[in-house]
Amino acid sequence: MNILCYGSLNIDCVYKVPHIVRPGETISSCEYSEFPGGKGANQAVAAARAGAVVFHAGKIGRDGIFLRDTLAKEDIDTANVAIDQAIHTGRAIIQVEAAAENAIVLFPGTNQAISREDIDTVLAKFGKDTMLILQNEISHVPYLIEKAKNSGLKVCFNPAPFNPEIKEYPLRMLDIIVLNETEAEGLSGESDPEKIMLKLSKLLPETEIVLTLGAKGALYSYLGQSLFVPAEKVRAVDTTAAGDTFIGYFIAGKTAGLSAEQSLKNACRAAAIAVTRPGAIPSIPFVSELG
Numbered sequence: 001m002n003i004l005c006y007g008s009l010n011i012d013c014v015y016k017v018p019h020i021v022r023p024g025e026t027i028s029s030c031e032y033s034e035f036p037g038g039k040g041a042n043q044a045v046a047a048a049r050a051g052a053v054v055f056h057a058g059k060i061g062r063d064g065i066f067l068r069d070t071l072a073k074e075d076i077d078t079a080n081v082a083i084d085q086a087i088h089t090g091r092a093i094i095q096v097e098a099a100a101e102n103a104i105v106l107f108p109g110t111n112q113a114i115s116r117e118d119i120d121t122v123l124a125k126f127g128k129d130t131m132l133i134l135q136n137e138i139s140h141v142p143y144l145i146e147k148a149k150n151s152g153l154k155v156c157f158n159p160a161p162f163n164p165e166i167k168e169y170p171l172r173m174l175d176i177i178v179l180n181e182t183e184a185e186g187l188s189g190e191s192d193p194e195k196i197m198l199k200l201s202k203l204l205p206e207t208e209i210v211l212t213l214g215a216k217g218a219l220y221s222y223l224g225q226s227l228f229v230p231a232e233k234v235r236a237v238d239t240t241a242a243g244d245t246f247i248g249y250f251i252a253g254k255t256a257g258l259s260a261e262q263s264l265k266n267a268c269r270a271a272a273i274a275v276t277r278p279g280a281i282p283s284i285p286f287v288s289e290l291g
Contacts, residue, residue: 001154001255002130003047006057006122006144007040008111008137009067009081010090012280014240017095020103036070037092037280038111039135039160042241046248046270047133048074049286052255056081057122058138059110064089070281080122084110090137100236100275106161112139119144128152131175131255133247135160142169149173158247162186171204176254178210178247197221208260212246217268220260229264232272241280246271248284266290 016031040058048054056071057080067089068081090109096102119140126132131154134144141157148155149170156176159166162183171177177200185191188199193211200209201221208222217230249270253263269290277283 002053002055002126003044003133003251003255004055004057004122004126004130004153005040005044005047005133006119006138007043007133007135008038008090009036009041009058009060009064010038010092010106010109010111010137011035011064011067012037012092012094012240014094014096014279017097019097020095020101033279035279035282036067037241038067038090039137039158039244040111040133041067041071042244042280042284043133043135043158043248043251044071044076045074045281046241046245046284047252048076048248049284050249050252050266050270051287052252055079055126058082059084059114059118061085061087061089061110064110080125082118084113087113094240096238096240096278100239102238102240104240106137108137111137114139116140116143119147123147123151123153126151126153130154131156131251133251134158136163136166137161145170145173156247156251158243159183159187160243172206174204174207176208176210176251177204178212178250180212180214180243184211193219197226210250210264212243214242218246218264220264222260225260227261227264229261229268231268234272234276236275238278238283239275241283242271242275244280245274245284 012035015029055077090111091107093105211219220227246267250267273285
């Protein structure tokens with residue numbers, strides 16, 4: 001299957017700080033870097049570096065042309081990346097502290113300028129041989145889920161960033177949902193991983209559920225099958241794109257016909273490599289690096 005990633009394209013502005021800034025506090029950054037990013041772009045690149053055939057759809061401003069060029073260099077089809085002449089490209093202001101944890105402020109920009117007409121035009125080009133990957137950083141996500149599913153596409157959703165409105169999305173139409181503990185607690189009301197999986201399995205009985213647990217690994221549940229894959233032990237430098245790397249590799253594995261277990265192992269391995277490197281897209285490994 002092909003992968004269509006309909007998602008965000010951001011300019012990531014990364015500040016290395018001694019700690020995450022507190023309310024009312026002003027601190028100095030010891031380093032500043034600018035990278036191509038956005039959950040959509042990150043996941044598209046991860047899937048492409050995992051060996052999948054990837055198409056990306058989204059919207060950028062005139063200040064974001066380099067983002068489209070970045071995807072094209074990864075052999076990602078960018079014919080459906082539109083340019084809005086009037087709006088700035090989305091941005092992410094990222095603080096990375098010494099312990100490698102991060103805090104992010106998003107400016108949506110062109111990511112929230114995607115119309116239903118844009119969506120209709122893009123989805124008309126894809127069919128049953130396509131897996132759609134979505135995040136929650138662009139406009140009209142519920143419409144995208146319904147339109148894609150009714151058009152015969154498979155749909156994977158990463159509910160990030162999480163907001164309460166997600167509970168009203170047509171989640172039962174999803175083929176796959178991949179979420180972290182914060183997103184899962186928001187959706188299920190539970191904090192214990194096992195209880196989360198039980199609750200989500202009842203809410204979404206026909207959906208493959210993947211719960212990422214950071215440095216612990218990942219849980220998987222589908223139609224009575226349960227799996228746990230531990231994370232690899234590494235020294236983390238920057239966790240910014242770890243979740244996106246995991247998702248791109250997991251979906252690439254699934255669309256290539258790999259088992260859920262092997263797809264999870266590949267995803268955990270790729271995410272472990274990613275956190276040992278700075279930045280978002282620059283940190284994502286190629287499949288040849290997994291060993």
